[in-house]
Amino acid sequence: MYRISPYVRDFALALLSGAVLATLWVNLSPASYYDFIEWRIADLVLPGWIWAGSVSLTPYLIVTDILMALFFFFIGKELWEAMVLERGALSGRRALLPMGMTLGGLTGAALGWLVLSALIETAEEAVPGGGWAAPLGSDTLLVWLFGRAVFGRRPALHLVMLLAIATDIFALLILGLSNPNLSIRLLWLLLPLATVLIVHHLFGRRPAPGATERERRAGQALWPYLVAGGLCWFGTAAAGMPASLGLLPLIPAVAHADRSFGLFAEAEGFLYDPLNRLIRFLVRPVTVVLFLFGLIRGGVDLAAFAPTTLVMLGSLWIGRPLGMILVVLALAAAFGSRLPRGLRKRDLGLAVMLLSMGFTVPAVAIEASVPGGMMREAARMGLALSLIAGPLAVLISRLTGRVRPGPGGG
Structure with missing residues (x-):
């Protein structure tokens, strides 16, 4: 199997470092912590045709x-x-199991x-039938961090990352x-x-066989994608969609390599297509961003335990695994019980636990739903408790005799 780039480890550690610092801060000095994350740097009054009212930075x-x-x-x-x-992991029929388990x-x-x-649920703020979007997501970086200890470099690691x-x-x-x-x-x-x-x-299109050198160089420039990224982000945010998804529409338009080397493959560091060059350019900024995200959104009030905590934890530990297991059973009944090459039933069980x-x-979803x-702080505590599933999966894998990862990990 291919090696995963070391920046994924740096991302995970940056996220956790920010969350640990935030948790210490919110429990030692909650007033200063909330003053920091809610500090109104500026108020922007936007035209009504863009956004109704003002936006506080x-x-x-x-x-x-x-x-x-x-x-x-x-x-x-x-x-x-x-x-x-x-050779993409979701091309053709290979997409059936991951996408089915995701849904x-x-x-x-x-x-x-x-x-x-x-x-x-007993919170006075609770809305009947509301809040269901809060537990939908997972965490790609933490899944990798614990998944690497569970699976090493076996195919199951890449399956669980795709799912995340x-x-x-x-x-x-x-x-x-x-x-x-x-x-x-x-x-x-x-x-x-x-x-x-x-x-x-x-x-973004591949140059024609008879293209001039100037046309080939234009296809390798990064500035058009930077400008387009700003426009894509603005349009997504103005549409009322999560602004954090604002750069996703740009991805298909960027000139890219012809084949996949795998998720976060280290080999892609040697490719010079614009998409992989953009990724290398963003590695250090994103590391800082993830630390800041952990600091801003990772603070857990240890006194916030409430029924909402159990609702969040049960959704992640009971609802999600049951949904994924039922899909696996349905696919096995429809197409046979044979798993993809390199995967075992035990691997799927550990993957579900990690997810x-x-x-x-x-x-992010807690704030909106x-x-x-x-109630919101209690839900956030449920997220913190759900992370126990990672070390628990590592412990179970060792007790049941996992294969040790190859040198270099990932």
Whole structure:
């Protein structure tokens, strides 16, 4: 199997470092912590045809809606290549199991929230039938961090990472589409669409065999994609969709390699197509962004335990696994019980356990789908507790005799 780039490890450690610092801060000095993340740096009054009312620039908005778009560009690129490039992990029938498990996990998590909320939720702020989007996402980086210890360099590691990436991106899309205030604002999505079509036509297509040197160099330039990225982000945000997804429409328009080397493959560091050059350019900035995200959204109030905590934990630990397992059983009944080459039933069980963690995307979704106050903090504690699934999967893999990873990991 191929080696995964070391920057994935740096991303995971940066995210965790920010979250640990935030948790210490919010428990030692909660007033100063909330003053920091809610600090109104500036108020922007936008024209009514763009946005109704003003927008307050806060550390939360800057990091979550603007800077985190760079991270989702990273993982969106991996999902896109897995689907469309030669040897992509989601090309053809190989997509059936990962995509089926992804949809099953999303459905199970949402239903788990609704059922558990109806049974045990006591918060006064709770809205019947609301909040179901909060537990949909997972965490690509933490899945990799613990998955590497569980699977080493075996194919199961790349399956669980594909599932985490697809889960996170689809969860944000569902969150945006479930926004009741979308209406005619969705027409703003025509701006990213037009931008992508123009940029792909002018710069993203492979040069013709008889192209001049000037035309070939134009196809390798990065500045058109930087400008297009700004327009795509603006159109996505103005449409009322999660702004952190604003750079995803650009990915298909960027000139890229012909074949996939695997998720976050280290070999891609030697490719010179514009897409991989953009990724290398963004590695260090994204590391800082993930630390800031952990600092802004990772603070857990240790006194916030409430029924909402159990609702969140049950959605991730019960609802999502049940949804994924039912899909696996349905696929086995329809197409036979044979698993993809290199995968075992035990691997699937450990993969489902790893995907029971939630952090990055649910931390964003909580703000949009769970009422404020202690209910929101209790839900965030549920996310923190769900991370126990990672060390637990590592422990189970060792007790049941996993294969040790090869040198270099990943």
